Amino acid sequence: NAGVTQTPKFQVLKTGQSMTLQCAQDMNHEYMSWYRQDPGMGLRLIHYSVGAGITDQGEVPNGYNVSRSTTEDFPLRLLSAAPSQTSVYFCASSYSGNEQFFGPGTRLTVL
Amino acid sequence: KNQVEQSPQSLIILEGKNCTLQCNYTVSPFSNLRWYKQDTGRGPVSLTIMTFSENTKSNGRYTATLDADTKQSSLHITASQLSDSASYICVVTDNYGQNFVFGPGTRLSVLP
Numbered sequence: 545n546a547g548v549t550q551t552p553k554f555q556v557l558k559t560g561q562s563m564t565l566q567c568a569q570d571m572n573h574e575y576m577s578w579y580r581q582d583p584g585m586g587l588r589l590i591h592y593s594v595g596a597g598i599t600d601q602g603e604v605p606n607g608y609n610v611s612r613s614t615t616e617d618f619p620l621r622l623l624s625a626a627p628s629q630t631s632v633y634f635c636a637s638s639y640s641g642n643e644q645f646f647g648p649g650t651r652l653t654v655l
Numbered sequence: 656k657n658q659v660e661q662s663p664q665s666l667i668i669l670e671g672k673n674c675t676l677q678c679n680y681t682v683s684p685f686s687n688l689r690w691y692k693q694d695t696g697r698g699p700v701s702l703t704i705m706t707f708s709e710n711t712k713s714n715g716r717y718t719a720t721l722d723a724d725t726k727q728s729s730l731h732i733t734a735s736q737l738s739d740s741a742s743y744i745c746v747v748t749d750n751y752g753q754n755f756v757f758g759p760g761t762r763l764s765v766l767p
Contacts, residue, residue, distance in 0.1 A: 585759055586744070586758050589755070634698050634699075643689065
């Protein structure tokens with residue numbers, strides 16, 4: 545099992561550009577989520593999904609979109625990047641409320 | 656508001672020494688509490704999980720305790736190693752099982 549994979553590992557964007565962060569898991573987990581991690585703060589939930597076709601907002605959803613067309617994939621879209629979105633992004637998956645498995649992260653810089 | 660606080664913010668110890676990290680939470684209703692280890696540049700990895708009825712859980716040199724009455728947990732690391740240098744994150748799950756509340760983490764540095 546590859547677990548949770550994320551691409552790209554690093555990305556630099558200019559303000560206003562759009563991009564998609566990819567996340568995939570091969571553990572058949574229902575629950576997937578996206579977090580951002582900023583210095584001195586805990587991971588903050590952006591969006592989550594409890595199954596294919598079902599998504600919901602987390603604590604900090606503004607500026608981000610998600611979709612869940614398959615159980616395996618949960619991409620995160622930035623429609624118009626802003627410097628405030630400079631962060632490290634983690635995707636995680638779990639079976640219901642059990643242990644979350646995290647991907648290696650994507651380090652995003654918005655200039 | 657559901658919150659998880661951790662102390663200290665950072666800690667430096669010498670290799671071979673023991674240390675204890677603290678976690679206080681206000682999450683309600685409570686389901687379980689996990690400690691994660693996050694190495695630099697990596698995603699968090701689960702160390703222990705504790706439910707309401709558990710007081711102590713060990714994983715090798717890591718021992719977690721939980722006092723559900725005072726809503727406090729601790730993570731004790733015995734005979735620290737250089738590889739223990741990482742951030743340790745306390746995460747509390749509510750009773751609905753889908754709300755994970757993360758603490759800010761404690762940054763541990765183990766020096767030779």
